Amino acid sequence: MEFIEIKEGCYYFKSAVNIGYIVSEDRSKGMLIDAGLESSAAKKAIKKLQDNKFPITHLFITHAHADHFGGAQYIQKNYEVHTIAPALEEAIMRYPVLEPMYLFHGNFPLKEMRNKFLEAPSVHIDEICQPGIWRADSLEVEFIHLPGHSHNQFGLIYNDIFFASDSYLGKETLEKHKIPFIVDSSSNFSTLDYLLHIKVGGMLPGHGAFSDEYEDTIQANIEVHQRLLIQMNNFLIACGDRGLSLEDLIAKMLLKHEIDPANLGMYSLFRTAITAYLIQLIEERKAVYTIKEGRPVIFSGQPSA
Numbered sequence: 001m002e003f004i005e006i007k008e009g010c011y012y013f014k015s016a017v018n019i020g021y022i023v024s025e026d027r028s029k030g031m032l033i034d035a036g037l038e039s040s041a042a043k044k045a046i047k048k049l050q051d052n053k054f055p056i057t058h059l060f061i062t063h064a065h066a067d068h069f070g071g072a073q074y075i076q077k078n079y080e081v082h083t084i085a086p087a088l089e090e091a092i093m094r095y096p097v098l099e100p101m102y103l104f105h106g107n108f109p110l111k112e113m114r115n116k117f118l119e120a121p122s123v124h125i126d127e128i129c130q131p132g133i134w135r136a137d138s139l140e141v142e143f144i145h146l147p148g149h150s151h152n153q154f155g156l157i158y159n160d161i162f163f164a165s166d167s168y169l170g171k172e173t174l175e176k177h178k179i180p181f182i183v184d185s186s187s188n189f190s191t192l193d194y195l196l197h198i199k200v201g202g203m204l205p206g207h208g209a210f211s212d213e214y215e216d217t218i219q220a221n222i223e224v225h226q227r228l229l230i231q232m233n234n235f236l237i238a239c240g241d242r243g244l245s246l247e248d249l250i251a252k253m254l255l256k257h258e259i260d261p262a263n264l265g266m267y268s269l270f271r272t273a274i275t276a277y278l279i280q281l282i283e284e285r286k287a288v289y290t291i292k293e294g295r296p297v298i299f300s301g302q303p304s305a
């Protein structure tokens with residue numbers, strides 16, 4: 001886990017899931033941005049900060065995905081931090097079983113879905129963040145609402161550096177995931193469009209490297225999502241009046257991208273992402289669904305029958 005200085009006051013621990021860190025000019029306040037997948041990641045980050053005599057007074061959790069707040073309980077148990085997170089995400093962090101539960105149709109999840117990737121230890125949140133300027137003495141940041149990847153994800157800007165969490169992926173991760181996780185396709189597009197046009201000194205994604213030339217990567221993200229939306233639309237058009245069951249539509253998308261989910265948890269993540277595009281198509285009246293012979297069947301546009 002490499003500790004990288006972006007610029008004065010802005011740092012990150014580069015890992016499969018990045019942990020950000022910002023410190024006020026007078027070094028009286030220091031904020032961790034996310035906590036990593038598990039306590040060992042948080043431990044390493046904190047040790048490095050302590051070795052450098054950096055303060056740890058605040059913890060900001062961008063969204064309630066286990067890989068971003070898995071190390072948070074360890075931090076809260078061992079250090080006095082004021083924890084900030086977005087509304088709604090906060091509820092999931094308080095009751096982390098909600099994540100495998102919502103990924104599993106709302107049922108109580110099977111044991112195999114209750115793992116560290118889908119369910120992190122519970123944390124308490126001291127403050128709900130709002131969009132705009134936030135201040136604690138000498139530390140001033142701007143919180144930015146970044147929905148799409150998660151319902152109420154937030155990022156922050158400090159010293160002209162945008163800690164953008166999972167609102168976009170680094171190019172390598174983007175290629176590896178093939179169908180990136182999103183819950184809401186239209187707001188995901190709006191968020192990416194916002195990122196593309198904002199002028200900041202540089203951006204850090206939750207997965208990937210910091211860059212001061214981020215436009216290219218954001219554009220690549222937009223293109224991947226546009227392509228996926230078009231592919232799904234084309235599958236529906238090709239099936240005409242027969243339509244496609246929701247499961248077959250998911251299977252077609254997975255096979256097209258040669259994705260073979262290793263377990264039910266992985267499958268559920270892809271199903272949620274694929275359903276997000278379907279919802280956008282339904283909202284745009286490019287798709288309709290009906291319950292037929294005991295299953296949801298999706299058609300392109302209006303069914304002829």
Ligand SMILES: [Zn+2]
Pocket residue numbers: 063065068149150166
């Ligand atoms: Zn995430």
